[in-house]
Amino acid sequence: xxxxxxxxxxxxxxxxxxxxxxxxxxxxxxxxxxxxxxxxxxxxxxxxxxxxxxxxxxxxxxxxxxxxxxxxxxxxxxxx
Numbered sequence: 250x251x252x253x254x255x256x257x258x259x260x261x262x263x264x265x266x267x268x269x270x271x272x273x274x275x276x277x278x279x280x281x282x283x284x285x286x287x288x289x290x291x292x293x294x295x296x297x298x299x300x301x302x303x304x305x306x307x308x309x310x311x312x313x314x315x316x317x318x319x320x321x322x323x324x325x326x327x328x329x
Contacts, residue, residue: 290315293314293315293317296312296314296315297314297315299312300312300314
């Protein structure tokens with residue numbers, strides 16, 4: 250086992266890098282509905298669905314689509 254001592258250092262560094270990267274990615278994607286700028290714009294998606302359904306039903310009073318402001322599509326709900 251003594252001849253593998255120095256060779257284990259790169260293996261440990263590689264494993265630590267993989268686990269650290271996985272932890273960071275998991276931390277960013279753990280809650281996609283947290284109402285932050287990089288999260289899923291649910292308000293804009295729901296408004297688009299509502300507009301499409303109302304148009305298919307032939308309604309004339311259709312709400313305007315949500316317009317992004319400062320790169321954030323859900324300004325009404327999210328803290329951008």
